[in-house]
């Protein structure tokens with residue numbers, strides 16, 4: 304009887320030894336069982352760091368980097384937090400030189416194993432990387448969702464007909480354009496508690512290039528058709544610079560970059576502080592990860608709702624085949640109306656600076672802003688759905 308109990312207990316214990324790790328593995332997806340092959344004759348050392356997907360190095364002591372020859376593990380180590388994430392990896396071999404070492408990493412935060420891009424050829428006693436200049440392990444995270452946008456757009460306010468560059472840079476010349484993006488002002492903004500472009504991103508620069516006309520806000524929408532590209536389809540926003548040529552760049556001077564997957568088609572909305580926003584009438588065309596759209600040379604490049612397009616295009620005909628965004632929306636509510644004159648332009652008339660009542664963007668609020676820009680546009684509204 305005693306024997307039977309004892310045997311049963313032993314059997315139960317054996318079962319638990321087998322079952323418990325299985326339960327644990329299923330529930331917690333434990334790290335891989337990477338153990339370096341023991342008693343190898345030769346070795347080399349790799350002083351390294353593991354570059355994570357978001358551009359920073361791993362400090363996570365639960366992450367693993369391992370070297371392999373085929374399926375055989377030849378060395379494994381983790382980042383050491385106290386050493387800025389350095390990984391001191393020793394690789395073993397029974398052949399003094401020549402074996403191809405491949406690498407994998409285990410990312411404990413994501414609970415996943417990735418194949419690293421680097422390979423090394425084994426060489427006994429070789430030292431790869433150093434504390435000062437560690438060897439960097441990285442992996443290809445799959446198809447990139449990053450792309451740039453290449454846009455051309457004109458604002459009516461600073462428009463200069465028959466010039467090499469279609470817009471003046473008076474605000475930049477007067478040093479009144481803020482270095483930080485201007486789309487997150489205190490609210491209400493001239494009586495408007497929700498400006499159409501309200502955005503609190505951190506875009507800024509140490510200085511502004513000489514050809515900057517002003518800040519714009521880009522908004523990307525992902526939809527099957529322009530008429531369906533409403534506010535619910537916004538996937539990204541970014542404050543950018545309009546240059547006097549009509550080109551749009553990010554605050555680093557390069558084409559604006561985005562990193563967001565596009566499921567349907569990409570439409571772009573362009574906002575300016577005191578001009579009516581516009582949206583591309585069609586999906587942007589993509590060549591080699593650059594989406595392009597030129598708003599400036601045809602009336603139908605900006606979207607106009609079908610019921611309104613017969614009497615109002617999204618943009619203004621500026622003459623000689625050039626089209627631009629309508630100026631005069633001082634309070635940024637998407638319409639050019641009496642309050643833009645009475646509550647924005649009027650109290651600012653005679654003053655200078657970076658002001659919404661300065662519709663022609665020459666740095667001063669004066670009669671020509673009202674007469675040349677606000678007055679002819681009064682009654683218009685944005686066509687952005």
Ligand SMILES: [Ca+2]
Nearest residue numbers: 632634636638
């Ligand atoms: Ca308005």
Ligand SMILES: [Ca+2]
Nearest residue numbers: 661663665667
């Ligand atoms: Ca002015």
